[in-house]
Amino acid sequence: MIDFSLSPKAQDLKERTDAFVAEKIIPFESDPRFLDCQTGVTEDLRLELVALARDAGLLTPHLPEKWGGADLSHTERAAVFEASGYSPLGPIAMHIGAPDEGNMHLIEAVGSDAQKNAYLPRLASGELRSCFAMTEPAPGAGSDPNMLATTAVKDGNHWVINGHKWMISSAQGSGLAIIMARTADKIEKGKGASMFLVETDMPGFNEIRRIETMDSGFVGGHSELKFENLRVTADHILGELDEGYRYAQVRLVPARLTHCMRWLGAARRCNDIASVYVKNRKAFGRRLADHEGIGFMIADNEIEIVASRLMTLQACWALDQGDDARQESSMAKVFCAEAIFRIVDRSLQALGGSGAMRENLVERIFRDTRLFRIYDGPSEVHRWAIAKRRLA
Ligand SMILES: Cc1cc2nc3c(=O)[nH]c(=O)nc-3n(C[C@H](O)[C@H](O)[C@H](O)COP(=O)(O)OP(=O)(O)OC[C@H]3O[C@@H](n4cnc5c(N)ncnc54)[C@H](O)[C@@H]3O)c2cc1C
Known part of the structure; x- marks a missing residue:
């Protein structure tokens, strides 16, 4: 039986995240280091926000306790990450953004x-960023x-990486990169590519430019990178050789869902902002809220907020049962990405x-x-x- 009830630990974290975002984080939304920044936030503001989350005991709660987290299950993450996403600055502060x-x-x-010990403490503390x-x-x-x-x-004890990447979020300012590269002549049956953990100051790791894009949601923006004879030892391979595609799914199946959670919080915020506006603004002799056309927009938002949450929770629950949840994660990603955009679009329309x-x-x-x-x-x-998958 599916059970979405929250453990006392997750309930407490969710409530503390709600309060943290409302009291400590939302005031920073008028800070020029956020308002005027096309790349999420400036690094000094990011570190200030991370310090606030650390003081509140809310930094990287998804990680196991060993690494300073709260060891949240996927289902528990859904509640906490949505609460954090209520402000675009929440996930940046708690260091749970993409x-x-x-x-x-x-x-x-x-x-x-060795890789965990080298990088996880610094990632968990928010000191290190990665792409x-x-x-x-x-x-x-x-x-x-x-x-x-x-x-x-x-090449002997080394691997030499050459390639060209773009739209790499947060590369600017990151100290660490996970690079996907071909390590076999043929890509067959999901094998032949590997992931490399590379520090971005290594010779041959070159940022060509930061790309100007329409969004401002990622710290550091998005970059174009070139790897030119980037030489690393075998201990830079993440996990096992030639297993890169499998690991991409280990990363992406839950990562898609955490996007759904954070953006759902943001969509809920837009709906709240629009709701306040339409209750106060008048047109044609009555509140906008009393016009059916506007009421239906808010109703559709309410419906799609709940539907998005349930789609996400269902995929999280499957992951928590040990299922690979690829189908559930894909379905939730499509539904949430489209529904969340509709919610935000309707909210914007209602705001005139x-x-x-x-x-x-x-x-x-x-x-x-x-x-x-x-x-x-x-x-x-x-x-x-x-x-x-359905028609196989
Ligand atoms: C904001 C943002 C952040 C990103 N961050 C990262 C990052 O950090 N790291 C990273 O590696 N990449 C990142 N990306 C890149 C992203 O993963 C790619 O843009 C995405 O995988 C699509 O690849 P593409 O841009 O080459 O589009 P293409 O492969 O050229 O596809 C173009 C379009 O074709 C259509 N299409 C493709 N295949 C099919 C199909 N089978 N059936 C029907 N239609 C199809 C889709 O509509 C698709 O949008 C980011 C992109 C954006 C916009």
Whole structure:
């Protein structure tokens, strides 16, 4: 039987996160280091926010206790991450935003003890940021990961990495990168690519540019990278050689769901902002809220908030039962990415011209959530995979 009830520990964390975001974090939304920053927040504000979360005992709660977390199950994460996402600054403060949260999860799941000891304490404390480098310009890997063009070639005790990546979130300012590279001549049956854990100051790790994009949701923005004879020893391989595609799923299946959780919190915030507006603003002799057209928008938002939460919880519950949950995660990702965008879009519409203003948080969340339909698998690719699994 499916049971979504929260443990006392998760209930307490959720309530403390609600209070933390309302009292400590939302006031920073008018700070120019957030308002005027196209790359999430400035690094000094990020560190200030992380310090607040540390003081509140809310830093990286998803990690096992050994690494300073609260050892939350996937289902428990859903409540806490949604509460955190109520402000775009919440996940940054708690250091549970993408790509760091997924990277920590992956290193914890498949890394060697030496890799965990080297990086997890600094990642868990928020001192270190990381990025995940998979996507390449054409003709390299995009929607189709098998088109991976970056290579890692064995040379004695070393591996030499060459390749070109772009849209790599948070690369700027990251000290650590997980690089996906081809390690076999042929990609066959999900084998032939590997992940490398590389410190970004190593010779051959080059940032070409930070790409200007429509969103401001990722700390550091998105970068184009070139690896030119980037030489690493075998202990930089994350987990086992040639298992990169399998590990990508270990990372992405839950990482897609944490995006759903955080953006659901943001969508709920937009609905709240719009609800306050329509209760106070009048048109044609009555409150906007009393016009059926607006009431229906808020009703649709309420319906899709609950539906998104349940889709996410169902996939989390499957993961918590030990299922690989690939189908559930794909379905939740498509549904939530599209429903959340509709919620934010309706909220913006109900706000009239004020919804278009940069100073209005809904405008920012609108730009950010549009892209959720593309990363971690575009909606079309997930639909295609869902049908393929169903019709096999
Ligand atoms: C905000 C943002 C952050 C990102 N962060 C990262 C990151 O940190 N690391 C990283 O490695 N990558 C990142 N990406 C890249 C992202 O993962 C890719 O954009 C995505 O996988 C799609 O690849 P592509 O851009 O090459 O699109 P393409 O592969 O060129 O596809 C273009 C479009 O074709 C359609 N399409 C593709 N396949 C099918 C199919 N089978 N059936 C029907 N339609 C299809 C889809 O609509 C798709 O959007 C990020 C992207 C964005 C927008």
